[in-house]
Amino acid sequence: MPDLWLPGAERHPLGDTAPTDTQFQPKVVWHITWDKNATAAKPADxxxxxxxxxxxxxxxxxSAPHLLWDPFTGRIAQFYPANSRSKSVADAPGGTRTNRAGRVLLQVETLFFPYCRVNxxxxxxxxxxxxxxxxxxxxxxxxWGVPDDWPMGKPTWKANRSDRVWASRGGHYAHGQVPENSHNDPGPMPDWPAIGGKPKPTPTAPPFPGKAAFGPGKVNDSILRLGHQLVKKGFGTHYKVGPSRSWGEADRxxxxAFQRAQNWSxxxxxxxxxxxxxxxxxx
Structure with a gap:
């Protein structure tokens, strides 16, 4: 069994543990503490x-998380074991229990606010x-089985929430991507390092072939590539056989479905x- 307590972290157990809803995929939710409001013109310590x-x-x-992480020193404090829920996201009645929706649902508060000043x-x-x-x-x-993916995309300062993606996919989520919540933190995050601390190559998307590559009557390799990626991302339910080089209504x-999962309309x-x-x- 993996470690319930992150090796090397300071332990401050709060005691009021509770189980997670293990029918959901494992997740991490990222926050920032946002203790002060600063600006580029007026940074704060x-x-x-x-x-x-x-x-x-x-x-x-x-509102305690599992972990408090200082990205400037590497210091980490832990308040709950991995197999317990923590309390850093809002959990409205009904829907998924947002603090529990995962085999683990690890929450990390990053010691940070925009335009903080260090040294x-x-x-x-x-x-x-x-x-x-x-x-x-x-x-x-x-x-704990959490994949490196950001199922709703890498965080920005804009909130982006999808109940369906949250309920069906494991990976890393911004607070601004959690249903039933109103915050938009943590903002842009670093690229993930590989195990052992070596830089993890950032995947490069293939060049966009242009809108003219898609639509009725179109036949090309870009349609096939699009279809395979839709299936990989869990959005292939309308294919009866599978993707092909010919554009069809199933592709559209x-x-x-993928676009709606981005909260677009x-x-x-x-x-x-x-x-x-x-x-x-x-x-």
Whole structure:
């Protein structure tokens, strides 16, 4: 069995453990603590790590995560074991129990707010930080079966939520991608390092062939590539046999299902891939 407690993390067990809903795929949810509101013109000093430990073991225990991670020093504190839910996302009545929807649902609060200042330097996003200790968190998550994927795409400052994707796919999620929640953190995140700390190559999407490659009467390799990727991402339910080089209504319906999973509507979810559909599909 993988470690219930991340090796090397400081342990601050809160005690009020509860099981997760293990019929769902394993997940990690990423947050930032966002303790201050700063700007590029007026950065502010980062809040001390120990102050957040005191908060999550005291007045803030009702919203405590599994882990508190400092990307500047690599320091990590843990409040719940991996097989327990934690409490860092809102959980409205009905729907999935958002704090429990996974064989594990590991929640990580990153000690960060936009334009925090550390050793005289300001940092706009978590992606800009040294990300020390990230490899330890990811290795632990992988040991619990969490895939490296971002099922709803890499985080931005814009919220993007899909109940269907959340309920059906394991991987990493931003707080801004969790149903029933209203926050849009953590913002852009670093690329994942491979096990052992070596950089993980960033997959490159094939060039978008242009909108003219898709539609009734079109026959080409790009349609086949699109179909295979839709199946890989779990959006191939309308194929009766499988993808082919010829465009058909099943292709359009599968693309539309993927677009709707991005919370798009109207002309943005018409079933015909554009550059952003292509980029997200191959991310």
């Amino acid at each position: 980062l809040v001390p790590f120990d102050a957040l430990v005191r908060y999550f073991t005291g007045a803030g225990r009702a 005289g330097k300001s940092y706009a996003t978590v992606r800009d930080t040294p990300a020390k200790g990230l490899d330890k968190v990811l290795t632990w998550a992988r040991s 319906l599968n693309v539309r 109207g002309s943005d979810a018409d079933g015909y891939p554009g550059p952003e559909t292509w980029r997200r599909l191959f991310a």
